Amino acid sequence: MHDRELCLATCGRSATSERLSSRRLRVVTLMPILYLDCFSGISGDMMVGALADLGVSPSTFEWELSKLEIEDYHFHFARQERQGIAGVKFDVHTGATHTDLSESVSAGSSDSHSHSHSHSHSHPHSHSQSHSEIRRLIEQSGLSKFVKARSLAIFHRIAEAEAKIHAVSIESVHFDEIGALDSIVDIVLTCAGIEALGVSHVYVSSLADGTGSIYCAHGEYPIPAPATLEILKGIPLRQVAVPFELITPTGAAIVAEFQHHVGLMPPLRTIKVGYGLGTRDTSPRPNALRAILGELEQTAETETVLEIQANIDDLSAEILAASQERLLQAGALDVFFTPVQMKKSRPGTLLTVVCDRAHFEQIQQLIFHETTTFGLRFREASRRVLDRESRSVDTELGPIRVKIGRLGNQIVQVSPEYEDCHSLARKTSTPLKRVYEIATADFWRQNTPDARTEDGRANRLGTINPIF
Numbered sequence: 001m002h003d004r005e006l007c008l009a010t011c012g013r014s015a016t017s018e019r020l021s022s023r024r025l026r027v028v029t030l031m032p033i034l035y036l037d038c039f040s041g042i043s044g045d046m047m048v049g050a051l052a053d054l055g056v057s058p059s060t061f062e063w064e065l066s067k068l069e070i071e072d073y074h075f076h077f078a079r080q081e082r083q084g085i086a087g088v089k090f091d092v093h094t095g096a097t098h099t100d101l102s103e104s105v106s107a108g109s110s111d112s113h114s115h116s117h118s119h120s121h122s123h124p125h126s127h128s129q130s131h132s133e134i135r136r137l138i139e140q141s142g143l144s145k146f147v148k149a150r151s152l153a154i155f156h157r158i159a160e161a162e163a164k165i166h167a168v169s170i171e172s173v174h175f176d177e178i179g180a181l182d183s184i185v186d187i188v189l190t191c192a193g194i195e196a197l198g199v200s201h202v203y204v205s206s207l208a209d210g211t212g213s214i215y216c217a218h219g220e221y222p223i224p225a226p227a228t229l230e231i232l233k234g235i236p237l238r239q240v241a242v243p244f245e246l247i248t249p250t251g252a253a254i255v256a257e258f259q260h261h262v263g264l265m266p267p268l269r270t271i272k273v274g275y276g277l278g279t280r281d282t283s284p285r286p287n288a289l290r291a292i293l294g295e296l297e298q299t300a301e302t303e304t305v306l307e308i309q310a311n312i313d314d315l316s317a318e319i320l321a322a323s324q325e326r327l328l329q330a331g332a333l334d335v336f337f338t339p340v341q342m343k344k345s346r347p348g349t350l351l352t353v354v355c356d357r358a359h360f361e362q363i364q365q366l367i368f369h370e371t372t373t374f375g376l377r378f379r380e381a382s383r384r385v386l387d388r389e390s391r392s393v394d395t396e397l398g399p400i401r402v403k404i405g406r407l408g409n410q411i412v413q414v415s416p417e418y419e420d421c422h423s424l425a426r427k428t429s430t431p432l433k434r435v436y437e438i439a440t441a442d443f444w445r446q447n448t449p450d451a452r453t454e455d456g457r458a459n460r461l462g463t464i465n466p467i468f
Contacts (some may be wrong), residue, residue: 030295031409033252035265037254037290038207038355040282041246041301044186047254049088049276051193052077059389064192065185067142073181080277083286087275092185131173134184143188150191150257157253161230166218183250191252197293201260207235211240228252235262242282268294302384305333306360310373311340315346318348323370330366331359333383354383386413393443397424400439414443 028316036042037049038372052058058077065073075092102375129137138151163170194202209224224237227249235256240246255262271293280289312320324335334354342348351371355363364376386405400420405413415440425432 002271017451029408030269030297031200032198032271033201033203033260033266033268033294034197035203035205035268035292035294037205037265037292038247038251038255039205039290040278040285040287040290041209041248042251042255043091043278044183044190044250044254045092046276046289047251047291048186048189048193049077049090050274050289051190051197051276052090053088053276054193054194054195054197054272054291055272055274055295056193059185060196061189061192064143064147064188068184068188069141070137070181070184073185075185082277082281082288083283085275085286086290087277087288089279092182094181116299129174130171131155132171132367137184140189143192143193146195147188147191150194151188152257154187154191154250154257157256158227158232158249161227161249165226186250187254194258194342198323199293201296202258203266204255204262205265206239206263207232207247207255208240209237210244211239212243212245214245225249231256240285242285244280244282245280259338265292266296268292268296270294274459280360286393302382303356304380304414305354305356305383305402306378307381308353308355308363308367308376308378310351310367310371310376311348312341312351312371312373313342313346315349315372320371323351323367326370327353327363327366330362331355354381390417393439393446395438395442397428397430397435397438400424400435402439402443409446414440416440 019376036047036366040361048061052061061075071094073092073094078089078091079086081087081088134155135152138148138155141148143151157172159173162168162173166173194440209228212223213220214223215221223245224232224239224247225245226365228247231249231252232247232255237247274291274293276291278288278289280287315323318339324337327335331351332355334352336352338350338352340348340350351367351373353363353367360378364378367373367376386407389404389406390401391404393402401417402412403413403415403417405415421432421435421439424430427434428435430438
């Protein structure tokens with residue numbers, strides 16, 4: 001057959017045209033993502049600066065902070081340089097100042113600044129706050145559901161780490177350092193900035209921290225800080241020969257909360273690049289966080305397969321079952337049986353095998369050898385499958401693996417694994433269908449947008465829709 005040009009890209013902006021075989025139809029969607037290149041680590045203020053450099057306006061940040069009942073403050077967005085890289089340095093201070101939002105931080109001279117402030121008429125909060133106080137502050141605010149839920153989850157991650165390190169309950173954790181105004185602002189503005197960008201996922205580079213020691217209220221601690229290590233459990237981390245802390249607990253919690261994938265930058269179409277600058281001079285390494293706003297190509301292919309059929313009326317069920325097993329081992333994509341009525345009103349079985357062209361000859365020969373059929377029928381058919389992955393879900397009965405089916409960036413199918421459900425049903429004397437119900441319900445509870453687990457932690461497995 002002749003090739004034809006197919007143009008079926010859907011992205012809301014533009015279409016992509018590709019020449020493909022007429023046997024295969026390719027649908028390309030462009031998904032907006034944010035990639036964080038943490039070549040010099042990550043902290044809360046660097047993250048906010050990078051988001052501002054990507055185009056999130058100071059007025060957007062100011063509007064979000066006005067929803068919090070916190071003391072008078074003012075923040076600065078200053079365009080500066082670190083080892084020749086221009087970016088945005090973000091700082092927040094207590095006390096009111098005049099507002100000047102006329103200059104953009106993402107374009108202008110190297111000494112441009114933006115200042116903002118908000119006045120609160122409530123009683124000012126102490127710079128030292130407990131986890132429960134910070135939680136109430138955010139829960140009672142007018143922040144959006146997304147910003148509120150993600151901010152609470154980030155603080156919970158830090159509180160959980162501190163509680164484990166110091167052997168205390170989460171509720172008794174006192175945020176002597178991260179509970180101060182600047183950390184509340186950093187976390188809330190990070191969540192607000194990601195929401196403003198409207199990205200579907202956040203990808204993160206491999207993480208590197210420095211060496212040496214840091215000094216805090218409890219004494220001298222090694223780098224990486226104990227809280228940072230605890231928060232980043234399960235996420236790859238290495239050290240580099242820089243005698244400073246590069247990843248703060250706040251930065252670590254932001255990564256842990258939002259990361260969809262950690263590693264090399266995926267193939268994407270870059271839209272804009274922003275740099276958030278740190279305070280310390282880490283020469284010769286630029287003290288900056290690079291944030292890349294881009295579009296990730298997602299390709300779904302509708303492929304051509306072959307469907308082979310045979311009517312059989314003189315083969316036992318045992319041999320048919322064995323034939324099915326052999327066909328699947330030989331590369332068949334699917335094998336199933338259908339009851340049919342054959343000649344002379346005989347009950348029979350319709351054998352249907354689905355395979356790709358590469359296995360067609362082998363499958364034909366196997367059917368002739370393993371069954372009693374004298375002939376086969378076959379035809380071409382189109383097939384499209386969901387992207388699949390397997391994850392474990394924590395339930396009240398124990399962990400259960402589930403198969404997840406994704407259509408683009410949306411989860412559309414969830415199927416608990418039979419073996420796991422059957423095993424737990426026997427161990428707990430729970431009806432098997434109830435185990436399935438619990439596994440499915442717990443998966444959606446943990447992975448619906450803005451859903452939280454019972455301990456307040458945000459979902460990380462995936463979402464039904466984009467994260468905004």
